[in-house]
Amino acid sequence: MSTAILTGPPVVGSSLVDDLRSLGFDVRMAADAAEVATELAAVPAGERVAVVDARFLGHVHALRLALTDPRFPAAAIPGAVSVQPEARSALTRVVGIRSAGRNGWAQPVPDLLAQDMVAAGVSLHTPELGVLVASVPTDPQDRASARAAVDRVDDEDVRLRSAVKSRDGFFTTFCISPYSRYIARWCARRGLTPNHVTTASLLTALIAAGCAATGTRPGFIAAGVLLIASFVLDCTDGQLARYSLQYSTLGAWLDATFDRAKEYAYYAGLALGAANADGDDVWALALGAMVLQTCRHVVDFSFNEANHDATGNTSPTAALSDRLDSVGWTVWARRMIVLPIGERWAMIAVLTACTTPRITLYALLIGCALAACYTTAGRVLRSLTRKAHRTDRAAAALADLADSGPLAQGFAAALRGPARALPAFAAPAVALLGSVAMVTVAAVTPFGGPWPLLAALGYALASGLAVARPLKGPLDWLVPPFFRAAEYCTVLVLAAKSDVNGALPAAFGLVAAVAYHHYDTVYRIRGGTGAPPHWLVRVIGGHEGRTLAVAAAAALWQNQGFTFALTALAGALALAVLSESIRFWVSSGAPAVHDETGEPA
Numbered sequence: 001m002s003t004a005i006l007t008g009p010p011v012v013g014s015s016l017v018d019d020l021r022s023l024g025f026d027v028r029m030a031a032d033a034a035e036v037a038t039e040l041a042a043v044p045a046g047e048r049v050a051v052v053d054a055r056f057l058g059h060v061h062a063l064r065l066a067l068t069d070p071r072f073p074a075a076a077i078p079g080a081v082s083v084q085p086e087a088r089s090a091l092t093r094v095v096g097i098r099s100a101g102r103n104g105w106a107q108p109v110p111d112l113l114a115q116d117m118v119a120a121g122v123s124l125h126t127p128e129l130g131v132l133v134a135s136v137p138t139d140p141q142d143r144a145s146a147r148a149a150v151d152r153v154d155d156e157d158v159r160l161r162s163a164v165k166s167r168d169g170f171f172t173t174f175c176i177s178p179y180s181r182y183i184a185r186w187c188a189r190r191g192l193t194p195n196h197v198t199t200a201s202l203l204t205a206l207i208a209a210g211c212a213a214t215g216t217r218p219g220f221i222a223a224g225v226l227l228i229a230s231f232v233l234d235c236t237d238g239q240l241a242r243y244s245l246q247y248s249t250l251g252a253w254l255d256a257t258f259d260r261a262k263e264y265a266y267y268a269g270l271a272l273g274a275a276n277a278d279g280d281d282v283w284a285l286a287l288g289a290m291v292l293q294t295c296r297h298v299v300d301f302s303f304n305e306a307n308h309d310a311t312g313n314t315s316p317t318a319a320l321s322d323r324l325d326s327v328g329w330t331v332w333a334r335r336m337i338v339l340p341i342g343e344r345w346a347m348i349a350v351l352t353a354c355t356t357p358r359i360t361l362y363a364l365l366i367g368c369a370l371a372a373c374y375t376t377a378g379r380v381l382r383s384l385t386r387k388a389h390r391t392d393r394a395a396a397a398l399a400d401l402a403d404s405g406p407l408a409q410g411f412a413a414a415l416r417g418p419a420r421a422l423p424a425f426a427a428p429a430v431a432l433l434g435s436v437a438m439v440t441v442a443a444v445t446p447f448g449g450p451w452p453l454l455a456a457l458g459y460a461l462a463s464g465l466a467v468a469r470p471l472k473g474p475l476d477w478l479v480p481p482f483f484r485a486a487e488y489c490t491v492l493v494l495a496a497k498s499d500v501n502g503a504l505p506a507a508f509g510l511v512a513a514v515a516y517h518h519y520d521t522v523y524r525i526r527g528g529t530g531a532p533p534h535w536l537v538r539v540i541g542g543h544e545g546r547t548l549a550v551a552a553a554a555a556l557w558q559n560q561g562f563t564f565a566l567t568a569l570a571g572a573l574a575l576a577v578l579s580e581s582i583r584f585w586v587s588s589g590a591p592a593v594h595d596e597t598g599e600p601a
Helices: 016-022 033-042 060-067 085-100 109-119 140-152 155-162 170-189 194-213 217-244 249-278 283-306 316-324 328-337 341-354 357-385 392-402 406-414 416-420 426-444 451-466 476-498 503-526 534-539 542-556 560-587
Strands: 002-007 025-030 049-053 074-077 080-083
Touching: 002 016, 002 033, 016 025, 016 049, 016 060, 025 033, 033 049, 033 085, 049 060, 049 085, 049 109, 060 074, 060 080, 060 155, 074 085, 074 109, 080 085, 080 109, 085 109, 155 170, 155 217, 170 194, 170 217, 170 328, 170 341, 194 217, 194 249, 217 249, 217 341, 249 283, 249 341, 249 357, 249 503, 249 560, 283 357, 283 392, 283 476, 283 503, 328 357, 341 357, 357 476, 392 476, 392 503, 406 416, 406 451, 406 542, 426 451, 426 476, 451 476, 451 542, 476 503, 476 542, 476 560, 503 560, 534 560, 542 560
Parallel strands: 002 025, 002 049
Antiparallel strands: 049 080, 074 080
């Protein structure tokens, strides 16, 4: 239970007490400064506390935004201020200072406390209210005007509209959100949480994958329908979080990781369905789709982290993009070109229902490849034309995303001196050359020979040289994507060339386990908690260690032993990364987060 302390003269007929109770607050009254301090001291240390002027007049949703959002330690609107436990001491301090002052309290008290907290260096969130009203009228005429302003705006309509992201894709904006927001409200009124809806979306997608795996036309049609239903629920969970302000660290993690689990499980379902339908083996295509999609995300994450806090963050390319934003149709066209999750899932669902798994996966690979070329080219141009200084934080984030293991780190330490003499573009160039050489050798040499193993050793050396100095160059954000592509594609190529029964499904499982680790790293960094512990990266070998292990397995075992090795490696990696990840996210003290940046790729 949270506590709200009402200050100031009470207003006859005000619904404020009932409004605060509807938001989950236990309401207490404080007639003077001494009582405010007393009531504040009586609230348990682990609870949220708010100070609200008894004359407050405004929309309930305005109070909800200021007093219940779990993402911010302290927040305020006119007439109300609230703090979570981590900012409690600051509120207690300013209340004590004001209570001891000779001039007593000014009115309204919450606004005064908010000003004092800002002056004391507290980061105070002030939510965007838009047309919502939040005021403290001091005379009957002002109160009548404020009441008329409240009556002119439909509080619930504003709440519903604000539950929808402003930067979603075309399909999501026009085909899903117009009704999914009402599903979100229905869920909120029945006590369902975003995590419930996220789990329902996952289960629906897994059932869709199972239907696709049957290999029958009715199964394919059901799979397409259920995949769209899963996406509706996927939109609903975020809208429910915004509608009811039920943000959480665990919820953000579940939403992000379940999206990937749903899509990749569906790829596996298509591969099983093709085999059951007519014996068509499309595991290589399914694995290729997963590799391409994961590498696209790594490009997104690396670029954003590299430029998250860069200074001088301007370029002609960015200016052109801003000018195009003023032309309405180009906004939607550019959002569709990148094939975000809404458009992508709609395409997969329709093609699954109407065609074959092979055609579906071919279309997915072609569409994602074109989208990847478009987005990556634009980001390269921005990086080359902008004059930006990247910070130590950005360099550390890129180093964490690189996922270098003990072997690469050892080479990096040995090569740190020579690396300082290399030009600014050396890191991505070395990473690219090492990655291309690794995959090329695996592709063109006979399976079972020593050459991929020797190439893996050279790749580890190149990886160490690429990260031997801080990744602050204009294109250094490309280093992690190059490493991801090298590792995943090496597994794909060697499994495809082995011609061993079960090797490709085992490789699919291995890449899925490694990709989970990389997504987990991303969302820990984005949540402000840092990368996974170094011991975990050492235990699972880093990208170069795993590449070397797969190359060694291909050299040692040419038959079913290779499948067994891939399966064992996938199981060990999954056990290590999942156990640590679940432990962290369930017990993490990270702040509540939620993605408001728009629809992901």
